[in-house]
Amino acid sequence: MALDVGCFLLALLCSASCEVITSLDQTCIEEEANRTYNCENLGLREIPDTLSNATEILDFSFNFLPTIQNGTFSRLINLTFLDLTRCQINLIHEDTFESHRQLSTLVLTGNPLIFMAETALNGPKTLKHLFLIQTGISNLQFIPADNLENLESLYLGSNQISSIKFPKDFPTQNLKVLDFQNNAIHYLSREDLNSVESTDLSLNFNGNDIKGIEPGAFSSRVFQSLNFGGTSNLSVIFNGLQNSTTQSLWLGAFEDTSNQDISSAMLKGLCDMSVGSLNLQKNHFSDFTASTFQCLTRLWELDLTATHLKELPSSIEHMNLLKRLVLSGNKFDELCQINATNFSSLTHLYIKGNQKKLHLGAACLEKLKNLQKLDLSHDDIEDPDCCNPQLKGLIHLQSLNLSYNAPLGLQSQAFRECPRLEILDLAFTHLHVDASRSPFQDLHFLRVLNLSHCALDTSNRHLLAGLADLQYLDFSGNRFPGRTIPKTNLLQTVGSVEILILSSCDLLSIEPHAFHSLGNISHIDLSHNSLTHDSINSLSHLKEIYLNLAANNIGIIPAHLLPVLSQQSTINLSQNPLDCTCSNVRFLTWYKENLQKLESLEGTVCANPPALRGVELSAVQLSCGMTVLGIFFLIVFLFLFTILLIFAAQYILRWKYQHI
């Protein structure tokens, strides 16, 4: 009977423990104590009790709330941001948010809403951002207008809306962003636009193929931005926006939409509008001459990304107001083909991802005296003698991007023409520098230098000479002879550096004093190398820095190196083959006492012994050597053993004497 009951209880216990395990999976992640919670994708049907009453930001997306009403969220009165994306919500009953005075952002994206009560959005003092993307709305009357006076952004993308005419009682004066992407809006009438009473609005019609605009619909209106992306016939837009003003006009096309060519005649419509920035990406020009630019003269920004251009016309008039020009993704053979002289006021020029090999030529940008930023990345540029002839005249250039190009040969003072350079990006562009040359000499203002994966000759100790003010140096992906950084190295000339990245340099070791001259350093990244604990010696003079030693070959860290680690402010030791045996116990104790200094605790796991592989270091409990209790028991045992020996000896002697 007792055995039966015992078996029964055991069975109950087994089934009970299965339940406990599954419910543990369902706790929300507390991203900020008592304030921010993430309950995404937990199959929840109600707000869990584990959430604090003081919760302000809640991501409750991908759960299950078919109906929401005034009891659903009532406990969380401090909510400012609530995300209910894809919660299968059908019905939003009255006063659901009645007690949520502070609610500012409400996301209802992806819910199949069939009903919103008149007072569904009542309660918040200033509801500012409302997301109703993909909620099946076909008529704007579905949205209750009550309490929306402070609404600034309304997102209505991916619905079945055909008319943007707001009901009379809908407050639109404070709207700043109105997003109608991917609806079925084909016609915009004057009545439609008049129902939206705000000024400086950002209006997005991307993915609606607008086929008609009533004349005068946009007349005298002022917008922050207008987006008509994916419109097949742009002449409708150019005619329909007569007499309007907008800071930004986005008329780009896409790979998966078909659109008619733009003709110079169409662009004449711009003379009747006031536009600051125009984007025509991926469109095709039927004719492209100087007259194409006739009505583009008042733009300050023109984006002609991927418009199939091979060259720009040679004498375009009056484009001297243009400040920013984007010519990325086109098919230029030579930089001179852009005829930069037409755009004398340019401050920003982007030619990224040219679809052919771009030849820099000589002095092609000479007239651009005001140029501050130049992007020539991903252009397959190859030049054995860079970069003074090519960059002639760019005296005010502050930022230069030549990354992801083909090999460049850099001479001494390679950037003499751009003495005011502050940011230089050469990542993933192999650089050929002759022995002992200093290509960056005299770049007194350079703050940021990216030399990642440039296949540099690191034995050239003068490589980085002349960089008096450098703050950030990315030197990752460059190899050092013998896989070690020697005591005298090229980093000695950049003593001002604060952030140094030496990851993926295939390093085995770093000699002591290698970083001796880095007096200003605050951040060193040595991740993804093959360093062992020896290299930590080279950091002994550094204090309060961020040190990343992730993904190296560190197993044991001996006790004499622990003070070096204690001196720093943040350390990352994740992805190392750390030893969790008694030979590393001093480090393991230090680790648990210094958790606040350590980054990526979940990734810092044991590799050794096999029984502890994958276990987080912070969870490891080791007892090594003799504890006090062990010593006590040993003494007691030895004492008892001694007494036993004495008795045994007495007994044997007595037995012997008895038998004499």
Added chain:
Amino acid sequence: MKGFTAVLLIWTLISPSSSGGGSGEAWPTHLACRSGGLEVLYQSCDPLQDFGFSVDQCSKQLKSNLNIRFGIILRHDIKELFLDIALISKGSSILNFSYPICEEDQPKFSFCGRRKG
């Protein structure tokens, strides 16, 4: 009584856990296309969800106009989206290819910019 407890014990051992997704099951393998002597299968590696992928033609020579059907529930906004293809045969890599589909300065397709959900 003994028989009952035995059955109860056996049931708790063999009944599937009710939580589903976290139990280490993989998503099913689906067919992307089958024609021209070629069959292409795929399986989602996303722990959160399965997705749909189907191509209209499947021959060893790809014709110029390929129609691809793809459906997935977005777990993040699409501000940037890259297509990375890695072809591995018998443990060694044959092809590594990365193509930007959506970038902030060049949204190539009409779905670039769609939001989570």
